[in-house]
Amino acid sequence: MIDWILFYLGLALTLLGGAMDLIASIGFFRFKDFYMRLHAATIGAIGGGFYPLIGLALIALSLNLDVYIKAYISGVCVIAAALIALTAPAGSHILARATHRSGEVVPKVIVDRIKEDMEKGGNEP
Amino acid sequence: MVSYSVLEGVLPILFGLFTLAMIIYSLRVFTSKSVSDMVLAVDALTIDLIIIFVLIGLYYRSPYLLIGVIPLAAWILILDIVVSRYLSKGGGK
Amino acid sequence: MRKSKTFPVICLITTISIVLILAVLLNISGLTTYGVNELTGLAKLFVLNIPDPTKPWSSHAFEIVTAILWDQRGLDTYFETSVLFLAIVASVALLSYYGRRHVLEGTGDGYTTMIVKIVTKLVVPIIAVVSASIAIHGHLTPGGGFQGGSVFVVAPVLILLAYGSRFLSSRGFNELRLLAIRALSVTLIFVVGLVPVLYFLMHGTAYLFQNTYKPDSAFTYPYLIPTPIGEILTAGSIMIYNILEFFAVAAGFTLAILLLTREFERGEKK
Amino acid sequence: MITLIIGAIAVTLALVSAILIVNEKDVLKAIVLAGVESVFFAIALAIFLAPDLLIAYIAIGLGLNSLLFIYALKRGERYEEE
Numbered sequence: 001m002i003d004w005i006l007f008y009l010g011l012a013l014t015l016l017g018g019a020m021d022l023i024a025s026i027g028f029f030r031f032k033d034f035y036m037r038l039h040a041a042t043i044g045a046i047g048g049g050f051y052p053l054i055g056l057a058l059i060a061l062s063l064n065l066d067v068y069i070k071a072y073i074s075g076v077c078v079i080a081a082a083l084i085a086l087t088a089p090a091g092s093h094i095l096a097r098a099t100h101r102s103g104e105v106v107p108k109v110i111v112d113r114i115k116e117d118m119e120k121g122g123n124e125p
Numbered sequence: 126m127v128s129y130s131v132l133e134g135v136l137p138i139l140f141g142l143f144t145l146a147m148i149i150y151s152l153r154v155f156t157s158k159s160v161s162d163m164v165l166a167v168d169a170l171t172i173d174l175i176i177i178f179v180l181i182g183l184y185y186r187s188p189y190l191l192i193g194v195i196p197l198a199a200w201i202l203i204l205d206i207v208v209s210r211y212l213s214k215g216g217g218k
Numbered sequence: 219m220r221k222s223k224t225f226p227v228i229c230l231i232t233t234i235s236i237v238l239i240l241a242v243l244l245n246i247s248g249l250t251t252y253g254v255n256e257l258t259g260l261a262k263l264f265v266l267n268i269p270d271p272t273k274p275w276s277s278h279a280f281e282i283v284t285a286i287l288w289d290q291r292g293l294d295t296y297f298e299t300s301v302l303f304l305a306i307v308a309s310v311a312l313l314s315y316y317g318r319r320h321v322l323e324g325t326g327d328g329y330t331t332m333i334v335k336i337v338t339k340l341v342v343p344i345i346a347v348v349s350a351s352i353a354i355h356g357h358l359t360p361g362g363g364f365q366g367g368s369v370f371v372v373a374p375v376l377i378l379l380a381y382g383s384r385f386l387s388s389r390g391f392n393e394l395r396l397l398a399i400r401a402l403s404v405t406l407i408f409v410v411g412l413v414p415v416l417y418f419l420m421h422g423t424a425y426l427f428q429n430t431y432k433p434d435s436a437f438t439y440p441y442l443i444p445t446p447i448g449e450i451l452t453a454g455s456i457m458i459y460n461i462l463e464f465f466a467v468a469a470g471f472t473l474a475i476l477l478l479t480r481e482f483e484r485g486e487k488k
Numbered sequence: 489m490i491t492l493i494i495g496a497i498a499v500t501l502a503l504v505s506a507i508l509i510v511n512e513k514d515v516l517k518a519i520v521l522a523g524v525e526s527v528f529f530a531i532a533l534a535i536f537l538a539p540d541l542l543i544a545y546i547a548i549g550l551g552l553n554s555l556l557f558i559y560a561l562k563r564g565e566r567y568e569e570e
Binding site: 163171178181199200210214 | 542546
């Protein structure tokens with residue numbers, strides 16, 4: 001009983017993650033600007049990476065394989081999910097910061113407060 | 126215990142979803158205008174590939190293929206920091 | 219300009235058509251399915267003998283690749299390790315000259331933020347534990363000393379990028395200590411391989427880099443250690459070699475990356 | 489069978505990225521594309537059941553390779569001449 005609940009919960013999470021991954025990839029294709037694509041990257045990292053890994057860990061726990069295979073697969077899945085939840089937001093944060101400061105991509109906005117503060121000499125974090 | 130054959134029925138659907146996302150991401154990587162765009166798309170592509178690795182491990186019923194997933198997840202952070210370091214230390218446009 | 223636009227398309231079409239023609243030719247000739255389902259020659263010998271403890275030439279290890287590397291071809295792998303050692307020594311000799319003249323070490327300010335520093339602090343222990351597990355049970359699961367060491371290098375690279383090179387060398391990871399760890403590990407690998415020769419001089423037949431007993435030689439490293447809970451499979455000297463190689467590769471790569479980072483932090487704008 | 493199809497797709501994408509590397513004028517982009525090519529080859533290694541090779545390939549071919557190339561690029565020119 002509990003196995004079937006785990007299996008369907010994991011399957012639902014994985015399918016949801018796959019759909020989110022497709023949506024994020026289409027968003028990557030359709031958005032015009034680097035700063036717009038950061039939104040799609042959020043969906044691709046957390047929705048398309050974190051949820052399916054948790055779902056696959058639950059699926060692996062519910063199968064009728066040997067115990068050590070199940071434990072190994074779900075343990076690796078949970079660790080990788082934790083790593084993705086830590087690294088992907090930090091990585092896109094520092095990439096966006098460096099891109100804005102170096103002028104690699106100039107944002108098409110009306111007012112740019114960060115640039116004004118930097119020109120005033122403020123040492124923003 | 127859920128029989129393995131139930132998973133075998135849905136595994137092609139999962140493979141199809143994530144492989145389609147992989148193809149679209151890689152098209153974005155190949156046609157991007159700036160380096161930042163490319164690195165951002167590589168991040169999402171690598172996360173997509175991590176799930177394909179786990180699915181391949183489930184397909185072969187062998188857990189030993191999965192250990193490469195963890196350095197792959199750390200590589201995302203390394204690439205981001207290295208490129209942002211290069212850009213902010215005077216390498217930008 | 220127009221030429222550079224069409225050039226990759228032409229390349230792609232040509233390569234893909236060559237690949238398709240090759241695939242069709244191989245499929246017609248039947249080479250793609252040749253010998254898929256049976257083992258032949260040397261592979262049969264290795265696959266059937268190494269994991270089976272009843273066979274006389276067994277290594278008592280389940281992971282066949284690591285067993286071949288350290289048992290069947292131990293001397294070969296030792297010389298590969300020493301080639302890498304010489305490369306590291308050469309890079310130290312080249313780069314430490316600049317390091318001594320300009321004692322300027324960066325802190326990583328200017329491009330890292332608090333968020334990246336805290337995430338690095340959380341990620342580094344995970345990487346260290348995973349790499350140690352790859353190395354320590356390298357005789358049971360895929361992996362081994364070199365693989366574990368090269369995965370470990372991800373952690374110092376993250377620290378060097380996020381905190382700058384001053385953080386690592388102020389925590390005790392300076393060049394002399396890393397080089398000492400590297401040299402000590404390579405020497406210990408050779409000493410462990412040399413023990414059978416001492417046995418040979420005193421008692422009887424034994425081979426250089428010998429692991430467990432062979433039909434004509436009684437020398438053996440312990441491969442099953444009994445404990446109150448159960449038996450620990452150590453596969454003789456393979457586990458010792460893996461751990462020592464892990465330290466050697468991790469220290470060597472960390473040293474090279476530390477020196478290179480210090481070299482490239484020199485003179486960059488704040 | 490399904491893994492073979494995915495392997496074929498991944499290796500084809502690696503081929504495309506290799507052709508783009510040769511034709512690229514921005515060296516930083518070429519370095520990132522080399523990393524992408526290595527990722528696709530890592531998938532092929534996983535499909536042909538070579539986990540030993542896979543671990544060393546990911547750590548060195550992806551992590552250290554792009555790091556060393558970008559370090560070297562800091563002393564050079566980013567854009568190639570026409």
